[in-house]
Amino acid sequence: MSTSDEDLLAYADELLPVDAAAQLEARLRDDAALRERLQNVLDQRDSGALSVGEIWRHERLSCPTRSELGLYLMRALERQRADYVSFHLKTVRCAYCEATFAELTAAAAELDDNPQDSRRREQLFASSAGLLKNDRTQGAQ
Ligand SMILES: [Zn+2]
Numbered sequence: 001m002s003t004s005d006e007d008l009l010a011y012a013d014e015l016l017p018v019d020a021a022a023q024l025e026a027r028l029r030d031d032a033a034l035r036e037r038l039q040n041v042l043d044q045r046d047s048g049a050l051s052v053g054e055i056w057r058h059e060r061l062s063c064p065t066r067s068e069l070g071l072y073l074m075r076a077l078e079r080q081r082a083d084y085v086s087f088h089l090k091t092v093r094c095a096y097c098e099a100t101f102a103e104l105t106a107a108a109a110e111l112d113d114n115p116q117d118s119r120r121r122e123q124l125f126a127s128s129a130g131l132l133k134n135d136r137t138q139g140a141q
Contacts, residue, residue, distance in 0.1 A: 003027070008038045009045060010095040017093060064088060069101050073108060 003024065010016045011024050028035050064072070064085045071077040072085040088094055089101060 003034065003037075005037070005041050007095075008034075008041045012038065012042055012045075015095040015099045017095060017098060020093075020095070062088065063094060063097055066100055066104075069097060070104050073101065073104050 007016065007020075007024065011021055014021070016024065028038065064081075068077060068081065068085060072082055075082075077085060089097055
């Protein structure tokens with residue numbers, strides 16, 4: 001298994017799936033060169049040269065948008081696109097999208113506890129498109 005800079009950053013930001021993070025952690029213990037790479041990546045990131053969000057956007061142009069993930073969660077995404085999102089999450093296991101999807105799932109579950117809040121849920125997902133726009137312009141994660 002080769003480890004990319006994105007993987008190292010995702011690990012540092014706790015965006016990796018648990019099993020992948022554990023694997024990487026074990027390799028970091030044994031591999032001084034890998035530890036040095038992690039340190040370099042973090043130094044670059046801290047100096048503002050990189051953010052994990054930027055890297056993922058540059059390297060993973062195939063990522064679905066946040067609002068697509070929301071629609072996928074509600075099973076409201078058109079079939080072909082839903083298949084793609086499913087592939088991206090379950091087969092590619094993109095850490096960035098997994099984290100976003102987990103966050104949306106948690107938000108939706110919270111609203112499910114409170115049925116009269118279904119309007120709030122609609123607003124949550126409707127505002128996802130707006131959040132995404134902000135995300136792009138500010139370059140935040
Ligand atoms: Zn992704």
